[in-house]
Amino acid sequence: MRDIAGAVGVRPSAIYNHFAGKQEILVELMRETMEAISAGLAEAMSQDGPLDILLEQFLRFHIAFHIDNPQVGFLSYMELRSLEEPGKADVLAMRDAYESKLRAILYEGQKAGVFQSDHPDILARAILAMLTGVTVWYRPDGALQREEVIDSYVKAALRSAGLKKE
Amino acid sequence: MRDIAGAVGVRPSAIYNHFAGKQEILVELMRETMEAISAGLAEAMSQDGPLDILLEQFLRFHIAFHIDNPQVGFLSYMELRSLEEPGKADVLAMRDAYESKLRAILYEGQKAGVFQSDHPDILARAILAMLTGVTVWYRPDGALQREEVIDSYVKAALRSAGLKKE
DNA sequence: CAATCATATGAACGAACGTTCATTAACTAC
């Protein structure tokens, strides 16, 4: 709390005029993050279209979001164990809703024979972990260009779904 | 420290007869983990062989290790930021040595035309994140069998490397 | 047997933590 106050340029006690406590800050931060990523996804994806296009849109958005918001992305994935009830259930539900979009695409794609995977559920988690993992090493001032990193990850993820590329 | 002491059935002060402090415990734990995973890998992989076989051996070992040692696996990946010098450099070097094995396979495979990936370095990180991510959801008493989880991840990772399966 | 060593203990320490609260200052509304 003292660090947060310092970063905002305020004394620790002032925080309690805006938040009930530390947990509420974390919950609100993660809720807003989940809302942002869900809204971003809705905007990035066309409503219908070929499943391979939909998949690529999802993947491209997800990795771009995590490249551009590494802190919150990392936080949402790793700091879930610090979340307490109430609030934890909400955030988990939002994350599940988000991930279910990917699961649905993979499931449909498998049924249509466009993708191949024995377990779409596992594949969804595997792909998400793969993409989200970019936050642990990517730095904007690093050697690799943002776009080539995104492309590499999207390609790898598409291949992992067994996409038959033309 | 009090938790650790309690788990071992000892008072906190007794710990300091064996370790200089909290940091030393963490460093030693991670060092031993890295030694175990490196030794395990060496045992699991044949010295030579077709690159696709080597890759599969690496992948199968890595995911199996993390399924069977979820705590340390998760720790080694997520708690690196809590590591301080001295010791951090050592652990990082050991992890890099481990990961370089995968990088080497991917690089050779790309040169030989067995795999396809624009950036073997990125792909290595992507695959490792994907496999290591199993620790955040897999539970032995869950619905999914250990073996089918391993197989699914290995297949997905092999496909992500663009392996031309016969 | 005496001396040394290894290990465990309870008490205590200073620091850091999240939080509370009375007080003060600034802006808003009537």
Add this chain to the structure above:
DNA sequence: GTAGTTAATGAACGTTCGTTCATATGATTG
């Protein structure tokens, strides 16, 4: 201009944390 709301402050609180240390106990060694 006065009353009421909003937000910031410093001081203090009770905990928890990692750590220290004098002391006790048991095993090992000469």
